[in-house]
Amino acid sequence: MRRNFRLILALLAALSLFAAACGSTVSDVASDTADVVEDAVDGDGDGDGDEEEAMEDEEEAMEDEEEAMEDEEAMEDEEVAEEEAAAASSDTSVGLVYDIGGRGDLSFNDSAAEGLERANDSLGVTFTEASPNDDGSNRAELLQLAADDNPIVIGVGFLFEADAAATAAENPDTNFAVVDSAMIDFSLDPPAPYGPNVAGLVFAEEQGSYLVGVAAALTSETNQVGFIGGVCCFGLIEKFEAGFTAGARSVNPDIEVVVEYITDAPDFDGFNQPDRAQVIATTMYEDGADVIYHAAGGAGNGMFQAAADFSDDNGTKVWGIGVDSDQFNTIGAVDPDLQEFVLTSMLKRVDTAVVEILTAQANGEFVAGPNTYDLSVDGVGYSTSGGFVDDIIPDLEAAKAAIIAGDVVVPTDPTEVG
Amino acid sequence: MIRRIAFIAAAPLAAFALTLVISSLALVVFGSNPIDAFSDMIGHASELETQVDILNRATPLYLSAVAAAIGFRMNLFNIGVEGQYLFGYIIAAQVGTMLALPAIIHIPVILITAMITGGLFAAIAGILKVTRGVNEVISTIMLNSIAVAGIIAALQGRWQPEQEEFTATTLGTAPIDDTGLLPNINGLVEIFTREIEQGGELTGMLLVAIGVGVAYHLLLTRMRFGFDLRASGLNPFAARAGGVAPKQMIVAAMFLSGAVAGLIGMVELAEEGRFPADPIQGLGFAGIAVALLGRNHPGGMAFSALLFAFLDVSAGILQSTQTATKEIVNIMQGIVLLAAVIAYGITKRVQTREEARATAEALQSVETNTEVTV
DSSP: OGGGGHHHHHHHHHHHHHHHHHHHHHHHHHHHHHHHHHHHHHHTTOHHHHHHHHHHHHHHHHHHHHHHTTOOHHHHHHHHHHHHHHHHTOOOEEEEEOOTTOTTSSSHHHHHHHHHHHHHHHHOOEEEEEOOOTTOTTHHHHHHHHHHHOSEEEEOSGGGHHHHHHHHHHOTTSEEEEETOOOEETTSSSOEESOTTEEEEEEOHHHHHHHHHHHHHHHOSSSEEEEEEEEESSSSHHHHHHHHHHHHHHHOTTOEEEEEEEEETTOGGGGGOHHHHHHHHHHHHHTTOOEEEEEOGGGHHHHHHHHHHHHHHHSSOOEEEEEESOHHHHHHHHOGGGGGGEEEEEEEOHHHHHHHHHHHHHTTOOOOEEEEEOGGGTSEEEOOTTSTTGGGHHHHHHHHHHHHHTSSOOOSSGGGOO | OHHHHHHHHHHHHHHHHHHHHHHHHHHHHTTOOHHHHHHHHHHHHTSHHHHHHHHHHHHHHHHHHHHHHHHHTTTOOOTTHHHHHHHHHHHHHHHHHHOOOOHHHHHHHHHHHHHHHHHHHHHHHHHHHHHHOOOHHHHHHHHHHIIIIIIIHHHHHHHOOOOSOOOTTTOSSOOOOGGGSOOOOHHHHHTTSSOOOTTOOOOTHHHHHHHHHHHHHHHHHHOHHHHHHHHHHHOHHHHHHTTOOHHHHHHHHHHHHHHHHHHHHHHHHHHHSSOOSSOOOOHHHHHHHHHHHTTTOHHHHHHHHHHHHHHHHHHHHHHHTTSSOTHHHHHHHHHHHHHHHHHHHHHHHHHHHHHHHHHHHHHHHHHHHHHHHO
16 A cells, blocks of 8 residues: 555655755746735735834834934843843744654654744744645645644645645635745736745755755865756756856866756656666766765665665765755665765755744744745755764855855856856 | 344444444553543534535545445455546546536546546456456556556656646646536535635535445446346356356446546546646545445445544644544544444344344244144
């Protein structure tokens, strides 16, 4: 019976990748519509937001005044303390709905759970959790139940997109946030958020990819690294490629980056074909690459298998880099023998997204449409499990600081990489 | 007469009592309060919107159960309902997108396409059985894998329309025109109840499922084919001696079973308007359990489909009120199945013993009577 869930698992794996990527591409589109979004938020009688924004402005103004008046710093401290107290004592509660499986998946669900715990500690946000039945048939019901009791509802995973949009329309006083989906309705012209109470939590994958590109170039001894994309040519996975290539080149301008995609859109099977990923990776390793980064969802496991096989056959160690969640852990749960080939993983920090959106909610700063989390808020990052990148952490942190400072702008299009 | 009714009622009641007791024990073991849990479940189910959810869930379960039951009645274990409905689902969805017709034709064409596709896919197993002697359990399991892993994955890629932005809501086959989507029957229900809120939509497939249930009942009790079907199931050799062609019966039964299976996906199709990226799976297997619990009886399966749906829907409220984990729902479904099997086993044994005793007494009284007369 289990095996019959294979399709859905494969699709999930596949989609998690490109919907994620989609999210950030969408955020570009969305940046155009950002004004529309804000107008929608402001214009839609969402009085609370306005008032609070106004109040904040006032407060800021007051602060300025106070500073200008050179009133004691104590006043400011008091103000800050007051603000913190206000945040801490906020009686915000959240209903979070995991994707199938709930806690214990070593991936997005667990990361979301960590975010909940942190928000509970730092903001005093109380939470209720739920996860759908194994066939995912009751997502809408769970969102509605969560909306009955909570001012904000979070769905973990883009599969909540349709149900969250529909439930949000029925519950205009409740905010909804969906991880890994921009929550933009593309059937509208121009595309716009599903509603003033619907936010998408997405990630700046190109920045995380840049960091693992740096790690790849610093680790490579053959001066050749590889990138395997799941599905080409719909403008999403290319962000991963662009970030990775830019990161690798930043360390060594002469490094060779071999790029290959498994399938071309609209054939999305590339995300579910570990066998083909394995063939591509084996060829790359044989041709001299010794670190490969994959953005191919479930197919990526084939790359780690290829790394293990090639290393065994040739007595040299080659590496793979994981994507989305810490694949040292997720692969370890499936096949511990592959763990030692996971150099690092490009992380999408769902925990950060959860804490950030709950902070925004508590402060009355909920914004509809895509909310992109980048390196500056630890929305993306790299994993250190296994300790294989321990000696290059200073370099990675330096690269990270440069991006945050704006000294380095990570391209999202491979053709823009110098 | 009273005794007969008692026998019919005894097994379900015993099963129900047994389920309550064991489920309560399980809840206590998990650290939950059974009374809280049951009252949450019942309180939740007493809301109109929840009842809509339950009916929407029960509809595909019932269709799946009928599909399995048609096979069971002939001792054919069609384990392939899962593959048959998914295959019928995607083909019907794609045919639906290619047609532009008035609703009155468009909807039936889609439903019939699903039935024929599901039926033909199931008939493969039937034909393999009669021509090559392949056990239908093996062949239908394999056909499940083929349908799920092969055909659907391939077709989904091929039929995925080109678009600028791909999101979870736009993945899958191209959307079907509104004329192809079976409307909801909220209006019909709201004659008797208040308005359904929270965007709940009662699936129009409920009426189709009721129709299928009635047809199944008439087929088995009123039609020659149904008689042949049951006869072949009870004793294939006797049936053959009675003039029933076994090979045709097997293929026909598999086709019918698959045809009903094809309808399962139509519940979701009416809601989604396409074969989505993440179709609901597992209904084919759930249907086997529902058919077992309902003992292949059209009314019994309706009851058990509603029970399973009620339990499935309760998973939400138990989590939201934090009274119990959602896994308790699966445990309850398992317990109720086992309890039913046990209860029916026991009542059947008691019934046989009672009958034997009654016959023995009757015989004895006849004997004593004869002695007296002599």
